Amino acid sequence: MILELDCGNSFIKWRVLESNARVVLGGGVVDSDLALLAELKLLSGLALKYCRLVSVRTPEETGLLISLLKESFDVSVVSASPAREMAGVRNGYDEFEKLGLDRWLALLGGFHLAGGACLVLDFGTAVTADFVAADGWHLGGFICPGMPLMRNQLRTHTRKIRYGDLAAERALERLDPGRTTVEAVERGCLLMLRGFVQTQLELARGHWGEGFTVFLTGGDAGLVSEMVPEARVVPDLVFVGLAMACPLA
Ligand SMILES: Nc1ncnc2c1ncn2[C@@H]1O[C@H](COP(=O)(O)OP(=O)(O)O)[C@@H](O)[C@H]1O
Numbered sequence: 001m002i003l004e005l006d007c008g009n010s011f012i013k014w015r016v017l018e019s020n021a022r023v024v025l026g027g028g029v030v031d032s033d034l035a036l037l038a039e040l041k042l043l044s045g046l047a048l049k050y051c052r053l054v055s056v057r058t059p060e061e062t063g064l065l066i067s068l069l070k071e072s073f074d075v076s077v078v079s080a081s082p083a084r085e086m087a088g089v090r091n092g093y094d095e096f097e098k099l100g101l102d103r104w105l106a107l108l109g110g111f112h113l114a115g116g117a118c119l120v121l122d123f124g125t126a127v128t129a130d131f132v133a134a135d136g137w138h139l140g141g142f143i144c145p146g147m148p149l150m151r152n153q154l155r156t157h158t159r160k161i162r163y164g165d166l167a168a169e170r171a172l173e174r175l176d177p178g179r180t181t182v183e184a185v186e187r188g189c190l191l192m193l194r195g196f197v198q199t200q201l202e203l204a205r206g207h208w209g210e211g212f213t214v215f216l217t218g219g220d221a222g223l224v225s226e227m228v229p230e231a232r233v234v235p236d237l238v239f240v241g242l243a244m245a246c247p248l249a
Pocket residue numbers: 007008009010011012029123124125126147148217218219220
């Protein structure tokens with residue numbers, strides 16, 4: 001069996017595949033290394049042979065997780081590494097190794113699935129946009145704070161903005177002007193996010209007219225999917241790229 005991990009700034013996304021990599025046996029989202037081990041140990045008949053992972057965490061944190069995995073499951077672990085060029089895509093960063101590896105894998109996956117120009121939008125701790133032209137050139141992208149960062153900045157840097165998670169979730173059921181603090185903040189941040197998406201779509205149309213595919217991924221993709229009905233929502237886009245960057249055969 002193959003364990004796949006996407007270690008973001010807030011959460012670790014995991015899934016276990018059969019050795020042929022065709023069947024997904026289980027998966028989930030956890031907030032720590034130990035929670036990951038605990039969830040994996042709950043899977044019956046677990047027999048991990050390989051693990052491939054991508055991490056945007058520090059080398060120390062990633063190294064610690066890799067050691068834990070090796071101790072617990074006796075697996076061989078490969079970690080995605082930066083590349084200038086792969087699978088017909090050319091990294092557009094001046095220093096290719098500085099492009100976030102989750103972004104790189106998501107855009108590799110996106111270009112592969114689209115077979116042409118694509119705009120990849122990832123809604124995690126940060127929100128990222130990446131542009132890949134039909135010839136595989138990555139034009140670069142944009143990074144801005146995601147919902148968790150936007151709301152936490154307001155909560156941390158003001159004295160009167162305080163509310164709980166449940167109220168936050170309820171506030172987003174509608175988008176009328178807020179009549180409470182929680183509504184005003186949650187809806188305001190969501191409108192900022194949607195404004196960002198709108199701008200990315202306009203930029204992509206400026207480059208490619210209507211000839212491009214939009215991908216939405218990341219834990220908060222659902223917050224914007226309604227406004228981009230033509231988009232392909234692919235929660236496991238990073239894993240698509242991970243399999244391309246770290247083939248096990
Ligand atoms: N099952 C889930 N567990 C945790 N967060 C989730 C889940 N589903 C959606 N989310 C949302 O996803 C966001 C985190 O997205 P994610 O792509 O995991 O971020 P990162 O890659 O930066 O760790 C959170 O702000 C949260 O609102």
